[in-house]
Each structure stands twice: as structure tokens, then as C-alpha cells.
Amino acid sequence: MEFKKYLNQQCTVVEQALARYMLTEDGPLANHIRAMRYSLFAGGKRIRPILALAAAEALHSTTEHLLPVACALECIHTYSLIHDDLPAMDDDELRRGKPTCHVVFGEAEAILAGDGLLSFAFELLSHPDAQQGMTPDAQLRMINIIAHAIGPNGMVGGQSLDLAAEGQAISFEHLRLIHGYKTGALITASVQAGAIFGKADEAQFAALSQYGVQIGLAFQIVDDLLDVEGTTEDLGKTAGADAQRSKATYPAFFDIAKTKVLAQEAVDAAVTALEIFDAKAEPLRALARYIYERNN
Amino acid sequence: MEFKKYLNQQCTVVEQALARYMLTEDGPLANHIRAMRYSLFAGGKRIRPILALAAAEALHSTTEHLLPVACALECIHTYSLIHDDLPAMDDDELRRGKPTCHVVFGEAEAILAGDGLLSFAFELLSHPDAQQGMTPDAQLRMINIIAHAIGPNGMVGGQSLDLAAEGQAISFEHLRLIHGYKTGALITASVQAGAIFGKADEAQFAALSQYGVQIGLAFQIVDDLLDVEGTTEDLGKTAGADAQRSKATYPAFFDIAKTKVLAQEAVDAAVTALEIFDAKAEPLRALARYIYERNN
Numbered sequence: 001m002e003f004k005k006y007l008n009q010q011c012t013v014v015e016q017a018l019a020r021y022m023l024t025e026d027g028p029l030a031n032h033i034r035a036m037r038y039s040l041f042a043g044g045k046r047i048r049p050i051l052a053l054a055a056a057e058a059l060h061s062t063t064e065h066l067l068p069v070a071c072a073l074e075c076i077h078t079y080s081l082i083h084d085d086l087p088a089m090d091d092d093e094l095r096r097g098k099p100t101c102h103v104v105f106g107e108a109e110a111i112l113a114g115d116g117l118l119s120f121a122f123e124l125l126s127h128p129d130a131q132q133g134m135t136p137d138a139q140l141r142m143i144n145i146i147a148h149a150i151g152p153n154g155m156v157g158g159q160s161l162d163l164a165a166e167g168q169a170i171s172f173e174h175l176r177l178i179h180g181y182k183t184g185a186l187i188t189a190s191v192q193a194g195a196i197f198g199k200a201d202e203a204q205f206a207a208l209s210q211y212g213v214q215i216g217l218a219f220q221i222v223d224d225l226l227d228v229e230g231t232t233e234d235l236g237k238t239a240g241a242d243a244q245r246s247k248a249t250y251p252a253f254f255d256i257a258k259t260k261v262l263a264q265e266a267v268d269a270a271v272t273a274l275e276i277f278d279a280k281a282e283p284l285r286a287l288a289r290y291i292y293e294r295n296n
Numbered sequence: 297m298e299f300k301k302y303l304n305q306q307c308t309v310v311e312q313a314l315a316r317y318m319l320t321e322d323g324p325l326a327n328h329i330r331a332m333r334y335s336l337f338a339g340g341k342r343i344r345p346i347l348a349l350a351a352a353e354a355l356h357s358t359t360e361h362l363l364p365v366a367c368a369l370e371c372i373h374t375y376s377l378i379h380d381d382l383p384a385m386d387d388d389e390l391r392r393g394k395p396t397c398h399v400v401f402g403e404a405e406a407i408l409a410g411d412g413l414l415s416f417a418f419e420l421l422s423h424p425d426a427q428q429g430m431t432p433d434a435q436l437r438m439i440n441i442i443a444h445a446i447g448p449n450g451m452v453g454g455q456s457l458d459l460a461a462e463g464q465a466i467s468f469e470h471l472r473l474i475h476g477y478k479t480g481a482l483i484t485a486s487v488q489a490g491a492i493f494g495k496a497d498e499a500q501f502a503a504l505s506q507y508g509v510q511i512g513l514a515f516q517i518v519d520d521l522l523d524v525e526g527t528t529e530d531l532g533k534t535a536g537a538d539a540q541r542s543k544a545t546y547p548a549f550f551d552i553a554k555t556k557v558l559a560q561e562a563v564d565a566a567v568t569a570l571e572i573f574d575a576k577a578e579p580l581r582a583l584a585r586y587i588y589e590r591n592n
Contacts, residue, residue: 023448028473032448032456083411088403107384111407112456115379115414119447122418126440136432143439144422151415152319152328160328160408177324 003286010053010283014046017067018074021124035105035113036120040078042096048073048190051215051287055194055208058274058281065133066197069142072124073190076150079117080186082110084159094238122147134197142196149189158182167246175248176217183223184216191215191284207273211284214270218291221263224249225256226294267292299582306349306579310342313363314370317420331401331409332416336374338392344369344486347511347583351490351504354570354577361429362493365438368420369486372446375413376482378406380455390534418443430493438492445485454478463542471544472513479519480512487511487580503569507580510566514587517559520545521552522590563588 022040023033049070053063063070085092085100086107093103102110124130125143134142148154158181165178191212195205227242228251242249250259270288274281318336319329345366349359359366381388381396382403389399398406420426421439430438444450454477461474487508491501523538524547538545546555566584570577 028457028470029448029453031460032453036448083407086404086407088407108382108459109456111379111382111384112452112459114411116448116452116456118411118414119443119450119452122443123440123447126436126443128440131436136436139436140422140427140432144419144424147415147418147422151419152325152332152412154415156408156412156415157325157328160405160412161324163404163408164327174324 003283003290006283006286007050007290010050011046013053013067014049014070014074015041018071021068021071021127023120031105032109032112032116035101035109036078036117038104039082039095039101039113040075040117042098044074044078044096046074047219047287047291048077048186051187051190051212051284052194052197054283054287055191056198057194058208058277058284059195059198059200059204060280061198062133063197065130066194068124068127068130069193069197072121073146073186073193075117075121075124076146076155076186079114079121080150080155080159082114082117086110089159089163090241092238092241134199138196138199142193145192145196146186146189149185154181154185154189155183158185162247165248168248170248172253175250175253178248179217179220180213183220184213187216187219188212203276207276210273211270211288214266214273215288215291218263218266218270218288221250221259221266222291222294224251225259225263228256263292299579299586302579302582303346303586306346307342309349309363310345310366310370311337314367317364317367317423319416327401328405328408328412331397331405332374332412334400335378335391335397335409336371336413338394340370340374340392342370343515343583343587344373344482347483347486347508347580348490348493350577350579350583351487352494353490354504354573354580355491355494355496355500356576357494358429359493361426362490364420364423364426365489365493368417369442369482369489371413371417371420372442372482375410375417376446376451376455378410378413382406385455385459386537388534388537430495434492434495438489441488441492442482442485445481450477450481450485451479454481458543461544464544466544468549471546471549474544475513475516476509479516480509483512483515484508499572503572506569507566507584510562510569511584511587514559514562514566514584517546517555517562518587518590520547521555521559524552559588 018040022037025033052070052073053066056063056066081095082101084090085095086102092100101113125146130139150156158178161178162182188209191208195208200208227240267288271285274285314336318333321329348366348369349362352359352362377391378397380386381391382398389396397409426435446452454474457474458478484505487504491504496504523536563584567581570580
């Protein structure tokens, strides 16, 4: 119960920061900005920004000046959803219970809304406001880690592998690789951003990174489960889409029960990685459990 | 003649740096990297990286550690071409005399190749190699300027305006706005990146920015002219494409002769902006003239 309250509070903090930093719909660029805002304010759970804030909190850091970074992470996540949903990609018409960006604004503007959000994210990551909370060296390291995590050797590469694997017989190792790149990399980088902001030492950074890797894994396993077990109404996106596109998923390799065990194991490993932290890491621990409980 | 030699030399320097920094085609991501490399090594003139290097040279700076930034600018430019050429956008099948990225790799992979190049650009911009040549503060300022120049209030916004203006009667002021965002912003930011790297003082930064704005303008006017006067063979892309899509251009507002005068005026203004610099700014001056002479 208390954790739900924490989650709602943090979500509000992120929403308010997004409203403050995001461009407003006026002037000649109003339509472009409207397309970006449409997807950015479509009711996301703000997991990645909240993870960054919670990681900094685990290190006893205040988080006010981490907010531009938190917003950047959400802009990046939103851009990835817009592009993944495009007709040339997953061709999804529903996201968070609303028509996808390209359905409302057309394909060209949806591509540009994604491009705009990605570029804007790096404007936020290098924002003077963020410079108040950390050294320029720390900020550069953070930018480098995030850029790496979302690029060819990360999120974008993962989407490329995912598309190539459609309808193909792939190994379980390959599935893990795709998941790690496509979903895990940005989740891990979000935790690492908070770790850098919170001035983590080497051991703390390693522990938080391990936590990030494990919840990234849990997140994707649960996502695979939701696609099988959820309804379109619950999900706010088309249920059963993975099977329809012959996508490799955890439930395609294991039965549902075993898949749930694997998700639980990843959550346990994430919590174990946080052993060196005190009670300030409680929100991170609860977040790991929350990811599993999305489905249960 | 001597300038041609300079241009070839600098082009080689940039090509070699791109070859050094760019990912190689192996491992599971080979196809994704191949798509990025296909467009990146399709024979661009490397104008933006060369402008950054020349701006630093005008400030008597060595440029070795500016190369990751120079490569990033070319990655950004290439991503913008890949996305602009997509079927949902300008739907061009030819670029630099070769089939466009989506023709060779499919639409989905072309979108991802662009996304990958854009993300990778920020990995380069925050690269430890670049940190050897400037303070972290300078590097962050550079990232912020480039991110702003290519985002919603820059290049991406310009492409959105450009698409919206197709077939519409727009004012000359609106055309200038589109050009400034779509083409001018990244060119200006490239010069500014070199200025920051070269430790420009306030007056020098303002002068180089003004130079950037004017050559950006000249560049776009000449591009409009080339579309009217060039052949598909000369251009390496489809000639007459603007008129075919009812795009507003300079020659649609003025006759050819007047358009040439306006381009020449922009070049002159760019050279005038460099008055405070010595002979080390000669390559920048020659670059401004070269932009005009592309068409003459």
C-alpha cells in the first residue's frame, strides 16, 4: 500500500517535471510539438525516470536536479514506442489504450515526433539545470552511458534483431540477447544514471548495474507473459500481438508456470544485488517486486 | 586549386576518423551496422565535419581531438538524409547516385539505421577522446547546442514544417524559417562546435555563428537552384523533385538570376563576418565561396 503511494507520488513528480521541461504547442511548430506531447503524455507509468530517482535516493541523494535526466529517459522511451509502433515496424494501432502516434498524426510526423523526442532528450541530458547536481565529468559519463545503451549496441540494435527474428526459429540465447538490448539496456542505463548522480562508488555502481540488468530481464519476461495472458483492454495495446507476428518469447520456450518462476528469479536476483544498501533502497526493492506483480 | 587540395585532405581525414570510430559489421548486429555504414560511406562531401575543423583552425587550434565530434556531425547528417528519403517522407529512391537506404535494407531497417546513427552520434559527442581536447564544461555546452540545433526547434522541426508546406502557398518569411531550421541549424551548430573546441571568446563565437547562419542560407539557396538546374546524374539524386512535390523554393519566389544574387549576398555576408580573423580563417572563407560555386 505504502509503495503504491510512493509510486503515485514519484509519477506526479515526473509528470510535473515533464510539463515544465517539455515544449509547448505554439508557434509554427505547434503540430510537431503536439505529436510529441500526444505520446509523451499518454499515461505512461514513468518506470525509467522513477528508477533513476530511486537509485539516487538509495545513495542518500536529493533528486531535484536529476529531473531533467529523468525526463530525458521518458522522452527516449516514448520515442522508441512511437517508432516501434510504425507500420513498417510492429504496425500497432493501439498504445496505452489510445490510437498510436502515426494513426493520429500520420506516418511522417510520427517518425519526426520520435526523432524530435530523441534529440530533445539529449538537450535535457546536457541541460544546465542538471549541471547543478553533479560534476560535468559525471554528466558526460551519464550521457555516454545512455547514448550507448540506446544505440546500435543497445535498444535500436535490439529492435533490429527483434524484427529480423520474426517468424524465425531462434535459440533461447538469441532471445536473451534481443531482450537485453531492446528492453534491458535502457532500464539498466536509467538505474546507472541515478547511480552516477548519487555519486556511487565502484561497488555501488556495480551492484546497481546488476540490479538494473535483472529487473530489465524480469520486465521483459513479464511483458511476454502479459502479451499471452492479458486482454487488449487491460494492456492498452493489442494482446496476442507477439504470437500473431511469430515473435520468439519466453512462453514460447517454456510453459507459463516455468516462465513465472524465471521472472521471480530475476526479481530475487535484483533484490539480492541491493544487499549492500540500507533502507533508502527500499523503493528500488519494491520496484523490482512491482514489475513482477504487474502480471499477478 | 589549393583549396580543392585542402578539401580533399580534410575529407580524407574525416573518412579515416569515421572508419576508426564507426562500428564494424560483425556479430549478430551485422545487418544493422551494414545499413548504417551503407549510408555513412556513400560518398558524402563531409561539409559539416570540415566546417567544424576549419572553425577550430581559424582559432589556431589543433583538431585531432575534435574528430569524434566531426564524425558525430556526419552521423547526424546521414541519419537526417536516411529519414528524409523514407517513403513516408520525401520518398526518394536515389541519393548520392546510389539507391537509398530503405530501397536496399527495407523501410524498418532504414528507420532503425537513422535512429542508430543519431544515438551513436551522442556517444561520439560524449566520447572520452573528445575530452582530451576541451574542458567537460565546453563539451557539455557543445552537446547542448548540437542537440538543440537538430531537435524540435531545429532540423527535425524544419523537416516537419517542410512536409506541412508541400503544395501550400507559403510566404517567403515562412520559407526562410523552414530553411533556417531544416538546413541552417546543423550547419551553424557545426561551426559553433569548432568555435567552442577552439576556445572562441564571445566576439569570436558571435562572428563564427553569423558565418554559420549565412553559409547555411547560401547552402539552401544553392540546393534549390541545383534542383532546378542540375540533372539527376550531376546531383546523384532526383532532379526537379522540389517542383514535382510543389515545394516552395527560392526559384519559385524569384527568377534564377535574382536567386543567384541572393546566394552570392549570403556568401559575402559570411566572409564579412570573418573580418576579425587572420589568414587561419582562409579555409572557412574558401568554404563559403565553394558552397556558391557548387552550382556555377
